[in-house]
Amino acid sequence: MSFFSKLFKKDRDYTYYLAQGDKYLAGERYADARVEYQEAQACCPADAAEDLKRIADGLGRAGNSLGELNFEEGTHAANAGDLQKASDHFSLVLELAADPALRSRATSALRELNQAKNAPAAAVKKAPAAHAHKSSCGSCGDHGKHADTPVEMNSDDVHEEDRFYLLVQPLPGDLPERYCALGPKFAHAYLLIHEGDDAAAFPILKEMLLSSENDIVIYELALIMYRGGRAHECEELLNRGLKINPDNATLYLALVHLKSDAGRFAEAIDIVTRMQQRDLLPDQAQFLLGELHQASGDNAAALEAWSKALQFKSMAKPAAERLVPLLASQGRDAEAKFLAKQYLKGCC
Template structure:
């Protein structure tokens, strides 16, 4: 849970990004993020790896379904080659055997000369199959005529959702009342937020700066602070976060940002004090308790970390993560009975 908010690229960062993209129906982006998360996931983190694979499979299955739909649409339009490429890509991408089977079956039909002739009849317009550029260079390794090629990473799918809908879905994972408050900031802020999400800080920054000219807002200050951090202006970022907190002492995202800023700079006493303030104000108490344990472990106070994670076991949202952090320590201490208990209760018997 305790990962770099500002850009520390560990596996949890990519896992979180993948989940956000999955929720926003950006399946190609989600696939890339989950693949990166899986690559960075430590060998001992088997349960995290399983969760990442689950997300990756979901993204790949959605991409498979989308390519099946595109293939069927192309087939109805008489674009046999385009349909064939989509079916092959669907077979390559999907993790679900049922989707793969459907895709293989559709592609196999198009390998039959008579099927191609029938499908090509409606395509009398100049934009026929011969002019089609295969989707993402896609190919199906089990389809004849394409087996010697390997498809590139699929390009992001065209999204049917409006920017308003994309923004709405993207802010839903935010803590507390922030989803509603983000939505209330209007279309100008939503545009900047989408730019930031796409990595375009440069164009988003002046929009947010202009908004601040008409009055300070803790959310806008927070987003500007993250931009400043990514630009390497750490002191300015911290100043903006403190201004945001002065405006709204209940903004959970600002507290989390400060914790990560302090910890990322090795300022662990300040990070610990910030998390303790969160607990005092009852702000994300479950996450705060777990993070406090991580901070104490990082500073070498394993005993205190174990105490905090033991308390975390009472919070369903972080109980599994706490058990996973405790088990390696208990193993080193030779406490096999405790390991078995935690594994059975929180990790479905795995250890």
């Protein structure tokens, strides 16, 4: 269920995170995959040598893929004369990638960029004015604004901004832009949360909320409450956030997870139905209905929900993965084999 399955980061076996990482990697969602592999690595026992090797391999592949993407962005920025933005991307390659050849290319590119500071001032002034990232963070907006200054290759601030930018990209709809628009203070708190330091992030978000009501800040505070065992306060905050912005899909999904974790499946299903009525993440909402119906013991309703999810390209494969064993358990082998052939390359 994409990144929403880890909303509350409750204790899970490392194999869960490993499977999630593999799924995201196969779907070319490299930033998500990297996060899941890091979670798996953090809780994988030392005696699970084979799985540790798989995790390391997944981390390497995800990092290399992100590195390639950043190298392409850096090359494009350099060709456009945006030297600072190019430097930021090439530096990210060195931070993310393990592939020696890719790292060598990034190092060479950085060296060439650094030589630009020795170019005559007149030549530098001919370079086109730099621009912020396309669809980039408000907090990242200073990237590349000074093409006529020496390239800063080891800026912790730049790396923090870029890490934040990468982390929020999987969010749905306009949320990446909205998260970035909240500024550097929020970005710092978000990174603290990602690093597991809720205690340090909490006062920052609380202070932001005192100055202005914001559904995103409320959402992040709600998740901190939940992870701290304060489920009731979490639920109150999520409902408060929905009053501010009834179209924020993450608030609905967080409520769904909260209620399903408490065994309140009927309420969770009602929330997903509200999402569908507002046309919020219709593909994930339809798939989630099947999950909730099955968890509540209603396999017939689950089968119907997942059958409808097949119409969504993004959910067809995971829906088929649920439907095939369910149909087989009911003796409907012909239907199970058809779905396996149609969506799972014949595997059942």
